[in-house]
Amino acid sequence: MQNKLSFHQSSVSLEIIGLPDYSNNENKDQISIISQWKLTLVDKPLIEGKIEHLGPIMDAFYIYSNLLIKNEIPIYESKLIDIKADNLHIHNIILKSSKPNVKPLVLKIGNSLLSDTINCFDQLNESPKVRIKKTYIPTNIPKKLRFGFNKKVKFFNLFISPFIAICSLILFSSSFIYFYSPFENIEKKELINPE
Amino acid sequence: MTIWKLRNNNPLRKSYVTNNIKINEFDALIRITVEMSKYLYPYIREILKSKEDIEENSVIWNDFNKRFIELIKERFNMESMRVKKLLNQAENDEIIIKSLLILSFCISNQGYQKLKNFLYDF
Numbered sequence: 439m440q441n442k443l444s445f446h447q448s449s450v451s452l453e454i455i456g457l458p459d460y461s462n463n464e465n466k467d468q469i470s471i472i473s474q475w476k477l478t479l480v481d482k483p484l485i486e487g488k489i490e491h492l493g494p495i496m497d498a499f500y501i502y503s504n505l506l507i508k509n510e511i512p513i514y515e516s517k518l519i520d521i522k523a524d525n526l527h528i529h530n531i532i533l534k535s536s537k538p539n540v541k542p543l544v545l546k547i548g549n550s551l552l553s554d555t556i557n558c559f560d561q562l563n564e565s566p567k568v569r570i571k572k573t574y575i576p577t578n579i580p581k582k583l584r585f586g587f588n589k590k591v592k593f594f595n596l597f598i599s600p601f602i603a604i605c606s607l608i609l610f611s612s613s614f615i616y617f618y619s620p621f622e623n624i625e626k627k628e629l630i631n632p633e
Numbered sequence: 634m635t636i637w638k639l640r641n642n643n644p645l646r647k648s649y650v651t652n653n654i655k656i657n658e659f660d661a662l663i664r665i666t667v668e669m670s671k672y673l674y675p676y677i678r679e680i681l682k683s684k685e686d687i688e689e690n691s692v693i694w695n696d697f698n699k700r701f702i703e704l705i706k707e708r709f710n711m712e713s714m715r716v717k718k719l720l721n722q723a724e725n726d727e728i729i730i731k732s733l734l735i736l737s738f739c740i741s742n743q744g745y746q747k748l749k750n751f752l753y754d755f
Contacts, residue, residue: 448678503738507731508754526730527685548685549730550678553737560741 441469443568445561449480450554452561454568456489470569479555482545485533493571494518495533496559502529503556636665645709645716660745663752667744670736677737684730701729 445452452475459470475492477485487495494516502514502521512523520532529552533543547555562568639658641650670677683693702720709716719725739748 448675503734507735507738507751509731526727527681548682549734549737550682550685553678553681553734556738557740560743564742 440473441467443469443565445558445565447554447557447561449551450558451478452476452558453478454562456568459569468567468569472568472570477555477558479545479547479551482547482551483543485543491518491536496562499552499555499559503552636662645713645719647708647710649710660749663748664745666736667739667748670744671740674737674740677733681730681733681737684726698725698729701725 440455440457443454445454454469454472455474455476456469456472458464458466458468462470464470472489472492475487475489477495479485485495495518498514498516498519498521502512505514506512506523512521512529514521518534518536520530520534522530524530524546527548529547529549531545531547533545535542562570638650639654639662640646641648642652642654643649679693680697683689683691702725705716705719709719711717711720719728735748735751739745739751741747
């Protein structure tokens with residue numbers, strides 16, 4: 439008997455079907471060996487597949503949503519799934535089947551369905567009842583800012599005054615600076631020594 | 634009272650005070666924002682949805698946008714270029730949608746960490 443777990447968020451639901459890993463002394467209701475998953479979006483065709491497809495699809499949604507809000511070009515392309523923005527509100531998803539002679543499934547979803555889907559995937563990632571290889575979630579603070587917000591502010595305050603001082607000094611002195619011009623010098627020498 | 638004071642760290646506000654916000658205060662504001670997003674998710678979702686169908690008259694979006702502009706005019710420094718950009722009807726759609734999307738992506742238990750990372754990445 440297989441276990442079934444469902445995650446719901448407004449118009450999207452994700453169903454995970456699988457078995458516990460008894461060799462690891464897991465509970466009966468745990469799912470560690472996923473045999474099937476189904477993603478249902480209201481008014482859209484059912485999306486289902488094997489475990490090896492779930493990870494890449496979740497990654498695609500996470501990476502795409504990050505690109506979307508970071509003012510970068512929101513395009514994600516892979517062997518399995520492409521996601522592109524039609525405009526600010528509509529996203530075009532192309533799911534490519536691994537079976538030959540099967541046409542790709544094209545879906546158009548809005549921002550509301552996109553956020554529902556991301557929240558369903560978040561629920562799956564956070565569920566203690568499903569053991570799944572962690573997908574791409576940007577939980578680590580970028581290296582450039584890892585030393586902390588307050589320290590960053592202090593660092594900024596420490597260097598901003600001398601930096602402005604140096605800039606203003608350069609700007610002010612640039613109006614008086616003598617630029618060496620070899621052509622002018624040659625002309626002057628010619629005037630002094632007309633030979 | 635503390636939260637009210639913290640709001641004044643926003644340089645776009647009329648009542649801006651140049652206090653450096655502390656890391657624990659910054660974290661507290663993120664936690665409050667995430668909890669509010671969880672509570673308001675159905676509304677955030679409806680606002681986003683109302684803008685998706687161009688042919689349909691997006692009443693919810695128009696109401697939200699109108700209130701957003703009213704609040705900015707009331708509380709923000711209108712001389713600032715960034716505030717002027719927020720009020721520009723042609724440009725503010727993208728800012729509002731991206732802000733709503735960020736909030737809607739951060740309603741999970743890990744929402745605090747996600748929102749923090751989004752903010753650091755800006």
